[in-house]
Amino acid sequence: MAALTLLAACATQASAGVEAEAPGFLLGVWHGFIFPVAWLLSLFMPDVAVYAVPNNGGWYDFGYFIGIVFLGVGARKSRVVYRSRIVRVR
Template sequence: MTRNRSVAAPALLLALAACARQVGSAVQHGPDTPGFLLGVWHGFIFPVAWVLSLFMPDVAIYAVPNNGGWYDFGYFVGIVFLGVGARKTHTVTRTRIIRTRD
């Protein structure tokens, strides 16, 4: 019974997320609307913008209106590859071996 719930809950959330869509008035095409590059920048500065948005009503973490998919892709790239989602590799170097007698 527990296994069925653990499968049903993510499936239900995925189905609910599939219903989400962006408001048509939020997507604009023009030279002044934020695109891919501003999406990358906004994704990169997301942690700072989020903290500032808690205290300053004029600061937002996402630009609306934007040009749609390219801005979203840039935002994703900024967060995952350049920003808080980026993982630095951790290399462990062994300099000596200590052997103990049993």
């Protein structure tokens, strides 16, 4: 596990994929929120992508994460608990 963490720490982003005037945090949030629709469309339309490249780097990535996890598909309630009986112990 430690080796995998060290390997991930060496990851860098290609400088050609980062531009100052490219999409930033707010567009990252939007793109994360509409990810399910964009992904479905990208299967049939070659000009639709789920991630903007180039972008402005870490802030776009953070917004994308927020959009998916808190606003998009990650925000769905994943577990429903039904109470069918009550057991009372004395």
